[in-house]
Amino acid sequence: MEVITDNLDLWGEALTGTLVLFFGGGLLALVLGFIVGAMRVSPIPAARAVGAVYVNWIRNTPLTLVMFFFAFCLPILLRERIDAILLATLALGVYTATYVAETLRSGINTVPVGQAEAARALGLTFGQVMTLVVLPQATRSVIPPMMSVLIALLKNTTVAAGFSVLNLGSVRSNLSERGENQLVTLLWVMVIFVVLVLLLAWLQRAMERRWKVAR
Amino acid sequence: MEGRTMSSVLYDVPGPKAVARNRILGVATIVVILALVGWVVWRFAVTGQFSADKWEIFSYGTIWQRLLDGAVATLAAFAAAAVGALALGFILAIGRLSDRAWIRVPVGWVTEVLRAIPVLVFMMLLYYGLPVIGIRMEPYWAVVIALVAYNGSVLAEVIRAGVESLPRGQSEAGYAIGLRKAGVLRLILLPQAIRAMMPVIVAQLVVTLKDTALGFIITYPELLYVIKLLGSNAVYGSPLIQTAIVGGSIYVVMCLALSYVAYRIEQRTKRRQQQQVAEGGAPHHPMGPGGTDTELIALQARAGKLDPGNPGQV
Numbered sequence: 001m002e003v004i005t006d007n008l009d010l011w012g013e014a015l016t017g018t019l020v021l022f023f024g025g026g027l028l029a030l031v032l033g034f035i036v037g038a039m040r041v042s043p044i045p046a047a048r049a050v051g052a053v054y055v056n057w058i059r060n061t062p063l064t065l066v067m068f069f070f071a072f073c074l075p076i077l078l079r080e081r082i083d084a085i086l087l088a089t090l091a092l093g094v095y096t097a098t099y100v101a102e103t104l105r106s107g108i109n110t111v112p113v114g115q116a117e118a119a120r121a122l123g124l125t126f127g128q129v130m131t132l133v134v135l136p137q138a139t140r141s142v143i144p145p146m147m148s149v150l151i152a153l154l155k156n157t158t159v160a161a162g163f164s165v166l167n168l169g170s171v172r173s174n175l176s177e178r179g180e181n182q183l184v185t186l187l188w189v190m191v192i193f194v195v196l197v198l199l200l201a202w203l204q205r206a207m208e209r210r211w212k213v214a215r
Numbered sequence: 216m217e218g219r220t221m222s223s224v225l226y227d228v229p230g231p232k233a234v235a236r237n238r239i240l241g242v243a244t245i246v247v248i249l250a251l252v253g254w255v256v257w258r259f260a261v262t263g264q265f266s267a268d269k270w271e272i273f274s275y276g277t278i279w280q281r282l283l284d285g286a287v288a289t290l291a292a293f294a295a296a297a298v299g300a301l302a303l304g305f306i307l308a309i310g311r312l313s314d315r316a317w318i319r320v321p322v323g324w325v326t327e328v329l330r331a332i333p334v335l336v337f338m339m340l341l342y343y344g345l346p347v348i349g350i351r352m353e354p355y356w357a358v359v360i361a362l363v364a365y366n367g368s369v370l371a372e373v374i375r376a377g378v379e380s381l382p383r384g385q386s387e388a389g390y391a392i393g394l395r396k397a398g399v400l401r402l403i404l405l406p407q408a409i410r411a412m413m414p415v416i417v418a419q420l421v422v423t424l425k426d427t428a429l430g431f432i433i434t435y436p437e438l439l440y441v442i443k444l445l446g447s448n449a450v451y452g453s454p455l456i457q458t459a460i461v462g463g464s465i466y467v468v469m470c471l472a473l474s475y476v477a478y479r480i481e482q483r484t485k486r487r488q489q490q491q492v493a494e495g496g497a498p499h500h501p502m503g504p505g506g507t508d509t510e511l512i513a514l515q516a517r518a519g520k521l522d523p524g525n526p527g528q529v
Contacts, residue, residue, distance in 0.1 A: 039244070043226050043233070046241040050248055060421070060470035062428035064439055065463050072446075073456045077258040108224065116224040126226070134224055155333040162335075162432035169335055172343060183344035190332050190340065197331035 003175065003184050010174055015192075017167035021089055021157040026150060028093025033100025040105050051101065058098045063159050067091040071163040088160035092153065099149045107142030108134070140211040147204035151197055158193075168192060264456055272451040273461060285441030286465050292355060292427045292437060296362035297420050303367025308374035309400065329368035335429050337361035342433045354435035358427060366423045373415050377408030414484065417477035421470055428466065438462055 004011055039051035058066065070091040075082050111134050119133040158169030166174065168189050175185045229237060259265055272278050310322035341357035352360075381404055389399035409416070431439040442462035446455030 041225055042240075043229060044237050044241045044244065047244045050244055056471070056474075057467065060425075060467050060474055061463070062425040062439070062466060062470075064428035064431055065459075065466055068431075068439060068443070069459060069463070072443075073459055076456060077255070077262055077264075079262060111224050113224045120227060130225075155331075158333040158335045159429065159432070162429075169333065169339075172339055176343075181347055183340070183347040186336060186340040186344040189336050193333055193336060194328055194331040198327070201331075 003180050003188060007175060007178065007180065010171060010178075013166055014168050014171040014174075017085065017160075017165060018154075018157050018169075020085060021092060021160055021165070021167060022154050024089040025092030025096060025157070026153055028089065029096035029100050029149075029153065032093060032097035033104065036097060037101035037104035037108075040101060041108055055098045055101055058095060059102075061095075063091070063095050063156055064162065066095045067159055067163055070094075084163060084165045085160070088163055088165045092156060092160070096149060096153045096156070099152070100146070103142055103145045103149055104138075107138045107145075110141045111137045143211050144204055144208045147200060147207065151200045151204070154196060154200065155193065259456075268452050269454045269457055272445065272448075272454050272457065278445060281441055281445065282438070282462055282465065285436065285438035285462070286469070288355075288435070289424075289427050289430075289437040289466075289469075292358045292362070292430060292435065293424045295359045296366065296423050296427070299359065299363035300366035300370055300419075300423060301416075303363055304370030304374055305405075307368060307371030308378070311371065311375050312378060312400070314396070326368045326371050329364050330372070332365070334361050334365045334426050335432060337364060338429060338433050354430060354433050357433055358430040358435050358437075361429075362423055362426055365426075366419055369419055369422075370416060373412050373419065374405070374408055377412035378404045380411070381407055410484070414477050414481035417473065417480060421473045421477065424470055424473055425466075438466060 036051050036054055039047040040055065042048060042051075067088060070087045071084065074087060115133055115137065116129055119129045124132065157167055160167055161169030161173075164170075171189060172182055172185050176182050226233075263269065307322055307326050310318050311326060313319045313322070338357050338361040341352060341360055342354055345352065378400075385403055385407065386399050389403040394402065427437055428439050430437045431443070434440065439462070442458045443455075445451070445462075446458040447453055
């Protein structure tokens, strides 16, 4: 326990780093993922193709490599020093967006076509079909897997440790400079992650129960 | 599921006005993408990334040999991790399906905890943490063991979900013809569960392959490590972007190949199900004929699988 209580400043900074990466990356992933997901189900062939290439390409690239490009290559191209945490957040967002997009797409695909056809037959406009019939049903099947994406994102924030961003993944090297026991430090990091992930998993189950579709 | 059938829940067959609008949007998309590509090319040109001496490094056979060594190291870690993860997955799944609570409950906890720990933190624990108590290991083993622990626990959930989704009649019929518990599991339940979950299992192996790149952070000399090393070499003018593009392509190609295998298996399973439905047989849908897609997604989400892909780690 002394590892934590003696170095509260560092643990606080590390936890802040992880949370910034999680929320920043999550927000970017949701926005970008929503756009790409919409492109993938749009009636525009060019947009569908761009979305498909983006998703298949990034999903088959290790996150470490994506972050490598952002952390090392982007500053060379821009000829500027950029804050490491900003670059790592961008990489996490761009990577996670592909999973968000696929989750949205498969969520929309679970709505039977007959639902929209019936709504159109009743004379609802496009906006009404979306907001009253399709999206309420799609949202329900999207929320549990979307939480899984966010859980994976939380664990993925540790990858930023390899790119000089202070977070829970890199707190080990900083504490070992202060002469702390690395094994104990890492065990505490594990405990924190298990608690955070179980918390999100519990939230996921609660939402799943609440949003279950009776079809 | 491509094209109109996929999307008709969102929009009707376009009329003349919508066709014109879609065309404009299509052109706009292409313009935006071209602008993005153009910007990158412009930055490449401005920062001199196209100059011959930045690419000269690839004219040496030894450089390619080192990239190849890196790729081999990546595949070596992947192969060992994949075999180990499958073995651990089966052990944990069987343990979690046990009728004895003193086996089932602890195995369940182990599975949940292993799934919750970030792979990188586990690798660090093995590589930096264990020497504190006198256990030293090569980075290779730290990478492999961490990957086995994480992916094994995810695969265990996948296999378990596959077994539990089978109709009860399957195991009842097994018991009725005199098989014991082990026989029912080995001869009846597992073969069906594995077949139903095969696409998910291969998709998880893609995650394993991608996660080997984490070895870069704990100094395992895999492909990304070689890329960084070569790219920082001042003798060749520090061609970091160039080596990242060439070496990164090797990664993407390896992962795409494995993903393609998963896709083909999924297509084949789907076709077989359709055939069975057409012939009046019961489909081997993980949820059975009565299940909705939402339940299927929830099932797969619980199994650590996202429809249609698993972000896993990395």
